[in-house]
Amino acid sequence: MSTDNSIVLPVVDLSGYLHPTSPADKARVIAEVREACSEYGFFQVKGHGVPLDMQKALLQSLRNLFSLPQEEKLKLSFLNNPCRRGYEASGMSVREGDAMADSKEPFWVQKAFYIGREDPVIERPGFYGPNVWPDLAEEDFHGPVWEYYQATDKLGKMIWEILLQGLGHPPSLMEAFSKRPFVQMKMIRYPPASATLPGQYGVGAHTDFGGVTVLLQEAGREGLEVWHEGRQEWLPVPAMENMYIINCGDMIQNWSGGQYKSAKHRVINKSDHERLSCATFWHGDVGASNPLNPSDPDRETVGQLLVKRFGRQFSLSKTVVEQVRAS
Numbered sequence: 001m002s003t004d005n006s007i008v009l010p011v012v013d014l015s016g017y018l019h020p021t022s023p024a025d026k027a028r029v030i031a032e033v034r035e036a037c038s039e040y041g042f043f044q045v046k047g048h049g050v051p052l053d054m055q056k057a058l059l060q061s062l063r064n065l066f067s068l069p070q071e072e073k074l075k076l077s078f079l080n081n082p083c084r085r086g087y088e089a090s091g092m093s094v095r096e097g098d099a100m101a102d103s104k105e106p107f108w109v110q111k112a113f114y115i116g117r118e119d120p121v122i123e124r125p126g127f128y129g130p131n132v133w134p135d136l137a138e139e140d141f142h143g144p145v146w147e148y149y150q151a152t153d154k155l156g157k158m159i160w161e162i163l164l165q166g167l168g169h170p171p172s173l174m175e176a177f178s179k180r181p182f183v184q185m186k187m188i189r190y191p192p193a194s195a196t197l198p199g200q201y202g203v204g205a206h207t208d209f210g211g212v213t214v215l216l217q218e219a220g221r222e223g224l225e226v227w228h229e230g231r232q233e234w235l236p237v238p239a240m241e242n243m244y245i246i247n248c249g250d251m252i253q254n255w256s257g258g259q260y261k262s263a264k265h266r267v268i269n270k271s272d273h274e275r276l277s278c279a280t281f282w283h284g285d286v287g288a289s290n291p292l293n294p295s296d297p298d299r300e301t302v303g304q305l306l307v308k309r310f311g312r313q314f315s316l317s318k319t320v321v322e323q324v325r326a327s
């Protein structure tokens with residue numbers, strides 16, 4: 001394996017799409033995103049429109065949350081929530097097939113908190129429903145987190161719109177696809193390296209299973225690595241202020257006929273600091289089907305596709321999986 005780390009992920013400036021001065025600006029962004037997703041499945045973005053203050057307030061909210069006593073957080077365990085919202089203690093989401101899935105020690109050592117769309121009633125169990133919130137003042141958690149969720153929801157939708165156009169489709173296809181989009185946000189804390197056992201990762205090698213992932217990393221807290229298939233090597237991803245990481249999940253790879261890659265990635269926090277990150281997973285309307293190839297004869301929906309994958313995760317109870325399958 002080569003140890004040449006000189007290649008870095010492409011950086012795309014989205015301001016040309018958000019505030020174009022000519023049609024050529026938009027076309028350039030669309031082409032750059034297509035190139036990046038075909039080669040790496042991952043890219044960095046600046047000019048994304050999410051204010052830096054909002055990102056900082058989100059990270060501070062994570063610190064407030066993770067400093068709560070463990071008993072407090074466990075009251076909100078996502079394992080007891082039909083919509084997979086709430087707190088995930090280390091090791092709860094080990095997946096079938098992970099090398100150490102049977103080990104007694106947690107393999108993945110990150111802790112996380114999930115929120116999603118705010119819907120008053122649980123429908124299509126597991127997808128739509130209410131969030132749970134920790135007992136913290138509005139300005140210390142709910143306010144900044146909800147504001148941030150909405151901003152990255154918008155960004156994720158815009159990336160989808162760009163991906164569609166990269167394959168020659170009109171942006172209007174997003175109307176049906178974003179009617180009631182399933183968008184999950186995972187707020188993550190990795191412990192310092194000194195607090196983990198040898199062989200434990202922050203997050204073991206995996207691909208994301210769904211649509212577009214919009215990832216914020218705490219500036220200066222490296223640890224994310226992306227697998228480059230062509231070079232057969234792990235590519236370290238810098239953690240830079242005000243720079244998002246975008247990547248495509250398996251649903252996009254499948255639906256684009258492999259044109260856009262879903263790349264394997266992992267997180268190893270080698271530093272003596274905790275590492276915070278936040279991933280917004282923008283999947284699409286649960287009842288919508290492939291907008292990346294509207295003439296695809298297979299009309300499998302977002303919901304059906306995700307259930308297939310959720311069903312293989314230990315973190316969803318069998319009853320919930322059965323309910324979703326039957327819905």
Ligand SMILES: O=C(O)CCC(=O)C(=O)O
Nearest residue numbers: 188203208224267277279
């Ligand atoms: O924390 C990160 O940098 C990446 C997290 C990730 O890949 C995931 O949760 O799927």
Ligand SMILES: [Fe+2]
Nearest residue numbers: 206207208265
């Ligand atoms: Fe991931």
